[in-house]
Amino acid sequence: MSVWRVILSVLFPPLAVYDKGCGSILIVLILTLLGWIPGVIAALIILNKGEQ
Numbered sequence: 001m002s003v004w005r006v007i008l009s010v011l012f013p014p015l016a017v018y019d020k021g022c023g024s025i026l027i028v029l030i031l032t033l034l035g036w037i038p039g040v041i042a043a044l045i046i047l048n049k050g051e052q
Contacts, residue, residue, distance in 0.1 A: 005047055013043035020046055 009016035013036075014029040024046050032039025 006044070009043035009047060010040055013039040016043045017046050020050060 005016055013032050014025050017024045017028050028039050028042050028046065031042045
């Protein structure tokens with residue numbers, strides 16, 4: 001996970017997962033709309049899972 005992705009996921013979570021697929025973007029967008037912190041956590045989990 002690059003530093004830029006982490007910064008982007010904190011500032012605007014849906015943009016950080018744009019290359020992970022439409023489903024990931026929608027999940028992170030919905031969670032971000034419900035609350036900023038759940039969106040950030042989901043984006044970081046999705047980014048971390050993609051590296052393994």
